[in-house]
Amino acid sequence: MTAHDNQVAIEAEARAWLIKLFNDSPDEQLKAEFSHWLNRSDKHRQAFIRSEKLWRQLGLLDNLAELSDMLPPQPIQRSKPSINVSAWLGMAAAAILLVTGINWQHKTLPVSQQVVQQFQTPEHTNTAITLSDGSRLVSAGQARFSFERKDNERYLAMQSGTLYFDIAHDVAHPFVISSAGSRIQVVGTEFEISLQDDQMRLSVHEGLVQLSALDTSRAEQVVMLAAGQQQLANSEGRLLGEVRQFDSKSTLAWLQGRLSYDGTPLAQVMAEINRYRTTPIEIEDPELAVLQITTSCRLDQIEQMLSGLLLAHDLRLVQQSGRTLIQQSE
Amino acid sequence: MNKAESFPTFPSVKVTTFSADNPKLRQRRLVEKLYHQYWPELCARLRHLYGEGPPDPQDIAQEAFTRLSQLDSLNHVLNPKAFLYKVAFNIGHKSVGHIIKTREFLAEQLEDDNVLLNDLCPEQLLAQAQQMEALQRAVAELSDKQREILLRCRIKGQTYAQIAEQTGWSLADISRQLTSALAQLAASQPQDRD
Numbered sequence: 190m191t192a193h194d195n196q197v198a199i200e201a202e203a204r205a206w207l208i209k210l211f212n213d214s215p216d217e218q219l220k221a222e223f224s225h226w227l228n229r230s231d232k233h234r235q236a237f238i239r240s241e242k243l244w245r246q247l248g249l250l251d252n253l254a255e256l257s258d259m260l261p262p263q264p265i266q267r268s269k270p271s272i273n274v275s276a277w278l279g280m281a282a283a284a285i286l287l288v289t290g291i292n293w294q295h296k297t298l299p300v301s302q303q304v305v306q307q308f309q310t311p312e313h314t315n316t317a318i319t320l321s322d323g324s325r326l327v328s329a330g331q332a333r334f335s336f337e338r339k340d341n342e343r344y345l346a347m348q349s350g351t352l353y354f355d356i357a358h359d360v361a362h363p364f365v366i367s368s369a370g371s372r373i374q375v376v377g378t379e380f381e382i383s384l385q386d387d388q389m390r391l392s393v394h395e396g397l398v399q400l401s402a403l404d405t406s407r408a409e410q411v412v413m414l415a416a417g418q419q420q421l422a423n424s425e426g427r428l429l430g431e432v433r434q435f436d437s438k439s440t441l442a443w444l445q446g447r448l449s450y451d452g453t454p455l456a457q458v459m460a461e462i463n464r465y466r467t468t469p470i471e472i473e474d475p476e477l478a479v480l481q482i483t484t485s486c487r488l489d490q491i492e493q494m495l496s497g498l499l500l501a502h503d504l505r506l507v508q509q510s511g512r513t514l515i516q517q518s519e
Numbered sequence: 520m521n522k523a524e525s526f527p528t529f530p531s532v533k534v535t536t537f538s539a540d541n542p543k544l545r546q547r548r549l550v551e552k553l554y555h556q557y558w559p560e561l562c563a564r565l566r567h568l569y570g571e572g573p574p575d576p577q578d579i580a581q582e583a584f585t586r587l588s589q590l591d592s593l594n595h596v597l598n599p600k601a602f603l604y605k606v607a608f609n610i611g612h613k614s615v616g617h618i619i620k621t622r623e624f625l626a627e628q629l630e631d632d633n634v635l636l637n638d639l640c641p642e643q644l645l646a647q648a649q650q651m652e653a654l655q656r657a658v659a660e661l662s663d664k665q666r667e668i669l670l671r672c673r674i675k676g677q678t679y680a681q682i683a684e685q686t687g688w689s690l691a692d693i694s695r696q697l698t699s700a701l702a703q704l705a706a707s708q709p710q711d712r713d
Contacts, residue, residue, distance in 0.1 A: 204701045213678045214617040247673045248609050250655050251601040254564055260670055263570035485577045493585045501554045
């Protein structure tokens with residue numbers, strides 16, 4: 190074999206190794222064999238470096254977009270919005286700490302005395318909580334609420350934030366939620382309640398939910414919401430507008446660890462982002478508050494999404510007397 | 520409604536005057552313009568490649584724009600749109616689990632962190648322009664089957680098993696086609712060996 194033939198053979202071996210290594214995660218045996226081959230001579234090493242460089246350069250072609258169009262689309266695999274099981278498992282430990290840490294009742298109370306559990310969830314992340322009746326909740330960042338069993342009811346008073354409820358089925362003990370002038374009663378179902386400023390938004394994902402607005406100066410206003418329906422109410426106990434359909438994929442995206450917006454007013458986007466921030470961002474300009482935003486990100490990408498949003502809309506963050514304001518750039 | 524198609528619903532953008540010799544501001548404007556023009560198209564193409572993920576197409580697009588805005592300079596980029604796509608596709612490819620593991624192993628073996636980072640540097644791309652043109656021509660000359668297998672491996676990050684499952688081609692055939700394609704591409708490159 191001539192030196193040239195030898196070189197050609199080494200180059201071919203180098204490409205074969207590259208193909209093997211990028212096919213799947215290399216196991217220990219393959220790694221050892223490759224390492225042995227690579228270190229046989231400098232020619233082997235240089236040949237592999239050339240092949241690897243070529244492989245990388247393939248990702249730098251100017252016509253990559255057009256080339257990608259030649260491939261058939263990736264088959265779609267979608268699941269319905271639901272609580273991510275792994276997220277639940279991952280957050281279980283935190284949830285237990287949270288419950289035991291904040292339950293302000295002494296553990297030796299008489300059995301007859303009612304126990305009120307107070308909850309305050311942290312910002313930055315979603316927190317999963319299992320209540321004593323087996324119902325599961327997930328908070329989107331910061332939320333405050335309390336839970337108790339009284340008479341024949343399971344009673345949850347919600348003070349702030351956004352919570353997703355997966356209520357344990359118990360016909361004998363209705364689950365009642367008191368929230369910003371409204372009373373919500375369920376038996377066993379899944380839904381989200383979001384409190385923002387002086388408004389409450391109820392979005393039903395599964396089953397039926399009865400919402401009563403508690404304005405005592407008016408005849409009782411009751412609506413029954415089914416899956417896919419949403420209703421707004423204010424803190425004075427009045428229903429706002431009619432029952433409407435909602436897009437559960439984007440509304441409940443946060444359950445999957447995402448935020449997703451499609452033509453959503455900036456004020457709402459900021460309110461949701463603020464649940465995950467230590468320092469809230471405020472909007473004073475009413476024109477900016479209604480600016481329509483379409484974007485999405487993972488919860489751990491909120492700051493990146495915010496940077497992109499500022500860039501795209503020519504906005505900036507300004508520190509003013511300890512507050513963080515979002516403004517149009519000058 | 521498809522998000523990529525509906526995006527963006529921007530209001531009129533406030534025009535701000537700036538000094539033409541301010542490179543940072545000029546770059547910011549360029550990234551802003553790319554964001555306005557190509558976000559929907561980029562997300563659609565990423566969705567075409569990766570479906571709904573993972574990696575999630577909008578996460579990749581988000582990261583690609585962030586990377587672009589962090590670059591020191593885009594002066595050397597002749598085709599900013601193509602550059603944006605390259606950044607995005609490489610982020611997508613690098614997010615595939617087995618690719619990460621292989622790159623980590625190779626970076627260690629070759630003692631070269633570039634293998635792992637694989638970051639795009641506009642200046643380096645310019646220096647490699649001749650090689651890249653030759654490579655692009657060589658890819659165009661591959662058979663349709665070779666090109667499809669190559670792109671599935673190199674851009675989508677699919678394993679042979681995944682390709683076989685989606686195309687019906689045998690594992691041995693996929694391996695043969697890829698070997699042959701790489702040999703053709705290598706032959707297209709200027710001879711720089713010792």
